[in-house]
Amino acid sequence: MLAARFPNRGPDGISVTLIESRLQPPIGVGEGTWPTIRSTLKQIGVSETDFLRECDASFKQGSKFVGWLNGTDAYYHPFTLPIDYIDRNLAPYWLEGPRTANFADSLCFQTRLCDRSLAPKLITTPEYAGVANYAYHLDAGKFAPFLQKHCVEKLGVTHVLDEIVSVDCDADGSILQLRTKSGTPLPGDLFVDCSGFAALLIGKHCNVPFIPCKDTLFIDKALAVQVSYDSEDAPIASITLSTAQSAGWIWDIGLTTRRGVGYVYSSNHTTEEAAANELRSYLGGRDISYRSININSGYRREFWVGNCVAVGLSAGFLEPLEASAIVMAELSAKSIGELLPGFRSGLPQAARIFNEMFQHRWQRIVEFLKLHYVLSRRTEPFWIDNRQAVPDYWRQHSPWHEDFSHREEVFSAASFQYVLYGMGFEPEPLPWLLNEADRIRAREKMAETARHAANLQAGLPTNRDLLGRIRKYGLQKI
Numbered sequence: 001m002l003a004a005r006f007p008n009r010g011p012d013g014i015s016v017t018l019i020e021s022r023l024q025p026p027i028g029v030g031e032g033t034w035p036t037i038r039s040t041l042k043q044i045g046v047s048e049t050d051f052l053r054e055c056d057a058s059f060k061q062g063s064k065f066v067g068w069l070n071g072t073d074a075y076y077h078p079f080t081l082p083i084d085y086i087d088r089n090l091a092p093y094w095l096e097g098p099r100t101a102n103f104a105d106s107l108c109f110q111t112r113l114c115d116r117s118l119a120p121k122l123i124t125t126p127e128y129a130g131v132a133n134y135a136y137h138l139d140a141g142k143f144a145p146f147l148q149k150h151c152v153e154k155l156g157v158t159h160v161l162d163e164i165v166s167v168d169c170d171a172d173g174s175i176l177q178l179r180t181k182s183g184t185p186l187p188g189d190l191f192v193d194c195s196g197f198a199a200l201l202i203g204k205h206c207n208v209p210f211i212p213c214k215d216t217l218f219i220d221k222a223l224a225v226q227v228s229y230d231s232e233d234a235p236i237a238s239i240t241l242s243t244a245q246s247a248g249w250i251w252d253i254g255l256t257t258r259r260g261v262g263y264v265y266s267s268n269h270t271t272e273e274a275a276a277n278e279l280r281s282y283l284g285g286r287d288i289s290y291r292s293i294n295i296n297s298g299y300r301r302e303f304w305v306g307n308c309v310a311v312g313l314s315a316g317f318l319e320p321l322e323a324s325a326i327v328m329a330e331l332s333a334k335s336i337g338e339l340l341p342g343f344r345s346g347l348p349q350a351a352r353i354f355n356e357m358f359q360h361r362w363q364r365i366v367e368f369l370k371l372h373y374v375l376s377r378r379t380e381p382f383w384i385d386n387r388q389a390v391p392d393y394w395r396q397h398s399p400w401h402e403d404f405s406h407r408e409e410v411f412s413a414a415s416f417q418y419v420l421y422g423m424g425f426e427p428e429p430l431p432w433l434l435n436e437a438d439r440i441r442a443r444e445k446m447a448e449t450a451r452h453a454a455n456l457q458a459g460l461p462t463n464r465d466l467l468g469r470i471r472k473y474g475l476q477k478i
């Protein structure tokens with residue numbers, strides 16, 4: 001993103017170097033994204049057709065949560081905003097009743113597309129445009145080399161395969177250069193720590209403390225597997241399926257070639273053996289060979305110190321729920337580009353703004369992820385320990401724009417509404433805050449949503465159909 005934003009590589013320009021270790025491959029998980037990824041890929045000049053083909057990617061239109069309330073329930077958190085969302089909050093009118101359908105179905109046409117594993121667009125829809133809002137599921141093992149090749153070949157990024165072994169600093173602690181195993185020093189003005197959980201610069205060198213979130217978010221282990229489809233024409237789901245289990249939840253992501261499935265759980269509430277059995281039984285009893293990954297939920301107290309800024313897992317990680325990690329890496333890269341000062345003297349101010357913004361974002365994400373768990377009525381110890389009263393405020397007021405006043409909140413009022421009302425949360429009836437004109441409008445808009453959903457159901461191809469056609473013919477270039 002920095003290389004695309006600052007394309008001048010001449011003596012007065014900015015050069016970007018990516019350093020990777022041959023010995024430590026990228027983590028290789030992280031297959032669900034957020035709709036921001038479309039503008040990110042577009043901005044850096046990636047063709048959507050190439051990306052879909054080379055990363056076995058599919059369209060993601062939100063998440064479906066199964067069994068989170070009591071084991072037999074299901075609700076959607078779709079990417080498309082509730083109807084009329086920019087102007088009016090219709091949630092209180094849905095709450096008032098009569099509730100002929102659930103919250104997401106009543107106010108968002110997209111759930112009906114997800115029910116049938118439909119695509120969010122047509123073959124004639126240009127690259128990155130959609131009939132419904134969407135992101136992707138992608139093969140993480142293919143996405144990293146795909147981006148690396150694009151950045152080197154199209155954006156002039158220098159790629160160095162070497163092992164960073166130490167850091168040289170000047171008197172004020174700023175990083176002067178990195179020392180590598182091959183002996184070549186790598187000097188720079190700004191160092192972006194993308195070293196994953198190793199957090200080589202922000203953690204090991206700058207000693208920025210890590211704020212653990214384990215007391216709030218209990219997930220600390222993942223068992224990840226790749227499974228084949230039952231048949232060549234099996235539907236490719238257009239949502240991340242998130243199914244509650246005894247001590248956590250299972251993600252199920254459909255790519256074009258296979259599914260990526262994983263159980264994230266709390267090791268305080270179950271053992272690896274029992275978790276593997278639950279995962280096996282979710283997969284219909286088939287033999288599995290899984291990868292076990294430790295998760296240390298939390299984030300850095302600061303992300304930008306001097307001339308070092310952390311992006312990705314080195315900055316923090318909570319858990320895979322709602323795919324908040326890659327979007328945070330995208331937002332970080334975007335903000336670094338926007339805040340980058342012309343001279344070193346501007347770094348402290350950039351760091352201050354960046355840290356404030358991202359501290360807010362991490363705190364808000366923790367709050368939103370926890371919301372998924374607190375209303376559960378499941379009876380296993382993991383869910384009982386997670387249970388908490390929802391803030392009183394949401395009893396008297398439906399989440400709305402004013403509650404999320406920062407620019408580019410990762411999860412907006414719409415996301416809070418989908419989860420709260422999807423989980424059956426019942427606020428106080430507040431008829432004196434409602435009016436007849438909006439009541440009539442809400443009824444009309446709900447009817448319009450149902451009509452729109454029916455039209456799209458009739459006209460959109462399935463995810464699998466469209467992805468097959470894109471493989472053959474490609475999408476229209478913008």
Ligand SMILES: Cc1cc2nc3c(=O)[nH]c(=O)nc-3n(C[C@H](O)[C@H](O)[C@H](O)COP(=O)(O)OP(=O)(O)OC[C@H]3O[C@@H](n4cnc5c(N)ncnc54)[C@H](O)[C@@H]3O)c2cc1C
Nearest residue numbers: 021026027029030031032164195196222312313320325326
């Ligand atoms: C179980 C699990 C599920 C996840 N699911 C999702 C999801 O669905 N959606 C989502 O948005 N995110 C998800 N994530 C997070 C996602 O995987 C990461 O945000 C993403 O992969 C980015 O990782 P990264 O680049 O920060 O780190 P990594 O992929 O670990 O890359 C670190 C890089 O640093 C290099 N490096 C390390 N040490 C050295 C050294 N000494 N010298 C030189 N180079 C070095 C390595 O070579 C590597 O290239 C998930 C994470 C986990 C653990």
